[in-house]
Structure formats: C-alpha cells, structure tokens
Amino acid sequence: MNNSPPDNPKLFGHHTVSLRAQFAPDGVALSITNSNALAGFNQVRIPAALIPDGASPPGHPYEHIAQAMFTPDRDDTSNSTDTSPPQSRSAAALAGTRRGTPMPGNNTQRGPRQFAAVSANAPWPGAPGANHADSNSAATASMPRRPVRSAQANFSAAAPQPHLDNSQDPVNAAVLPLGASPGFAVFSQAADWPAATSRPGPWHDLQLLNDLTKMDTGDRILAPKSSSPPTQIMSEAQRPPGKTEGDSAALEQEGAAVLPGGSTVPDPHSATGRMLSPVADLSPVAVAGRQTGQMYRTLLRSPTGSGGALPYLAVTTLSNVGQGGAFDYQRQGNRLTGFTQLPQYRDVSNFNVGLFCQQAGLSLDETLTAAGRFAGIFSSNAKLDQPYGLDQQTAEFIKVGYKVGRSGVFDPAPRR
C-alpha cells in the first residue's frame, strides 16, 4: 500500500462525482417496483480526484473507488478539434471490474458483499457487454480525446458512507473535463464521505455503488437532490424487460413525461422514479411560454400597448401554469364545478411553471419570486422562512423545469 502523500496534488484536482442512485434497505431484493416505491432515484455526490490512466495512484488517504471513461455526448460535436474517425459507442465500453477483484491502485481490501459491482450503464441501445455483471473485465479501449460533457463510470466497490447531498442544485453538478487521456481512475478520501443521515433500522450499510453513474460537465438532468438512506444502486439489468431509457412508448405507457429526444426527468417522489405526467409530451408548455414571451415583448415595444404588457404576462402565465391553468396537471375540473386533486402530478406541474416561464423569457429569480409571492398569499403550505417563501420540493421542480428549458431541448427546430 502506498501511504505516501500525493506527489502532485494539482493533478488530482477537486471534482465531484454525481451518482444517480437508488436506495433500498438491507435484505430487500431490488426490483423496479419495491425499490422505487421505497425511495426512488436520488443524487449522491462525492468529492473525487480523477487520475489519468497510466499515472501513478495518489496513495493514502485516497482510495480507488471507480474507473471512468469520458465519452462525448451524442450532441457533443461542436468545437471538436478531433480529426480522427468517429469512435463507435460500443468502442467506448467502460473498464469494468470482475466481482471481487481489487482495482489497480485500490488500497483497501473489501468484503465480498461490497464487490457486487456490475458493469456500468451503457445508455445507448445495443452496447455489447453492457449490463452483464461478469463480462466486462478491465479493457479500457484506447480512444481519441473529444469534447467531453459527461463520463460513464464503473463503480467497483463500496466506499465509506457517501455524502448525501442536500445543499446543491441538482442540475448544476459539474466535473470539468480533464487532461488528454480518455480513461481515468476515480479516487476519493474516506474523510470526504461523511456519515449518512442517521436513521433507525437497516439503512445504515452502504452496500455498493455501481451503474447509472455519470460525471457531468454541463447542464444535464440529474436526479433531484434528496437526503435518503444509503444505497444499493439498481443495475440496468434489473430493469423490467423492454424498459430501456430510450423506449419512449414504454415510458409513455408508464405515465412518464418524455422530453424531446426520449429522455425522462428523474423524480424520487414518483413510484417509477421518473416524473409522471398525464401527457408525455411537454412541448405545448414550451410553445405556450414562447408565444407568451413574444407577445409580451411585442406589447412592451408598442408605444400604445406597453402599459398592458405586464397585465398580459401575468394573466397569460396564470391561465397556463396558475391554479387550474392549462398546464396545472395537479388540478382537474374547473372553478364552477370544483377541482379534483391529482397529487401524483405535483412535480410535473411545478416543472411546467419553470419551463413556461423560462420559455417566456423570465429569469429564474423572477419565476421563483412570482411563485413564492403567490404561495405566500394563497397557500397555507407556503414556507415563509425558506428562499422565495416556497416549499423546497416545489422550488426544486420549478428550477428543474426552468433549467431543462434553458438547456435548449425544447427549442424550435431552426428554419431552413
């Protein structure tokens, strides 16, 4: 074991590994139904150092926890300086770990239960060798460096209790691109993994970290923050047959909101782990927001209509995402006959508020301020001691909707 201090601390940097995790108590077999119902998806963030393949490990107090491979996103072709032929997705298969085999540089011997790692999630269909626990022995393919926004990591073993992040914006997790090597070993210090939230019962043992793992470098959708019990992360192989991430039809049948491009919004409050919506396509929310913004700006520029711009914006926004509005999916009915509550659509309704306002051109601060003021006046559940006076879960999904809108995923196709 190398107990010498890192000889080049600058090399290691200060990065954060974001894990989309799923939690289940000890002794409970993981399945999509029971584990999601128990806790859904959660985000775990771990301070980490990334060491390029071939470099010497940092030694004590760092521990090797994973092997990572940077791969460009599908849309990551801009600003590329790489002239080599495109690498196929499958060629970027991740370095894996055999069950019970210590990773190179791993300076901690672990118990067998902690080595139940499976392969990292390969998020594109048909990736060979993906999702098979024992099939992906270490074989980091050499691949050219390309512009990078995210990385897949294979977490081979349990580390100390993870930091269950409760303080950071879930969609702002970032790890900067590193170095010239596509492959990295991920190290963390035990001291950076503070004890999890104390709770009675069998939740204390962190069992393993694997799969559904991303290190992000941009505005990507991660699981909303949540302080949840320590975890066993469900592997891709444990998903029900036919329920792949890109299977839009299956997701729609499941009741999930499906973003353009086929991705979904993780939601720890949903029984499926995905944000539920009565309609899968949320594009009409974005369209209505854009139209409202355009009309508002037109009125503002008009010498005769500028006085009506703000009332127009207020009335249109409320008629769309306000109480009983077109995109208030939590309310069914009308003011005359009364509303029915559909609490399972709370998060998507808040998501719609953020998306609509972003597309209308409001800032996030304006959006949260407006929502908070309405809540402060009309809602008995407003949290006046919280930022903007909003319930934290409410604010969180307004932010997620806003940032998804800002990511450009709902932008109209460019005119030809």
Added chain:
Amino acid sequence: MVVSIPLKHALFLLGMAMLPIAPFALIGGAIYVLYAVNACITEVRQDGIFRANMQFRITETNCSTMGEDASVSVYGSSASSDGKTLLFKYGPASYDLPLPTIEVPDQQTIIITVPIVSDVAFQLHTWNDRSIKYDIGQVNYPRTDNEFAR
C-alpha cells in the same frame, strides 16, 4: 385659508382619480377572489382514530397557486380540550406513501410515527398533559434550526 369641499364632491374627485387604475384593480380583485376560493383543497384522509379517550384526525391539504405544494396535518381532540389542536404538520415525501400512525403507549406519551417526510412544518411536543414523541424515519429536507418546534 381653509377650503371646504362638500363630501359628495370629494368622493366624485376621488372616483375620477381612481378611474385609470380601475381595470387593474378589477383584474387583481378577480384573480384574488378566484385564487382565494380554490387555492387549497383539504381532504380528511383518516378520521375517528381513537386512542385513550383522545381522537385524532389526519388531513391532507394540496394548494395550487403558481406552483403546487402539499401538507399532511395530524389533529387531536379530547374531552378536556377545546376543539381540535394541530399536533403535527409535514410535507409528504410522495403522494402514495403511508399516513402517520399514532400510538398511546402509556398515560404520559403519544407517539406519532411516519417513515418518510419531505419536510417538517410544525411539531407540538406537549398536548393534553402528555408528551408527544415523533418517530420520523427520514426527512428529505431537514431544517437546521428548531424554530418550528414548540
């Protein structure tokens, strides 16, 4: 010099001065009335929970303004108390999680158990000459202070 204006003239002038803002006042008033009437819907989720000569009721309140929020409240009432008393209010962590359970193990204690909550909005720690203990498995958004505790 003091100018005296008859009351009806003063009211007329005030009305004329208010005329430009009348549409805004009407719109604002209409929005206020519409929102205030329907903003929150409270449903009784569990009633008639009798424990040691005390009765408990659990309600859920969902509010819709510009954004949605929710809360679950536990009320208690007894022969010696006037009406119902709010004992516990929290944000539900999800829409399909079990409601809290209430136990009265002895003459001094009430135990309210809930496996997971989003946040705790209110906790009463003494009621009806008994201490209330809370067994909350997990708080998704814990507060760092105890300002809500009484």
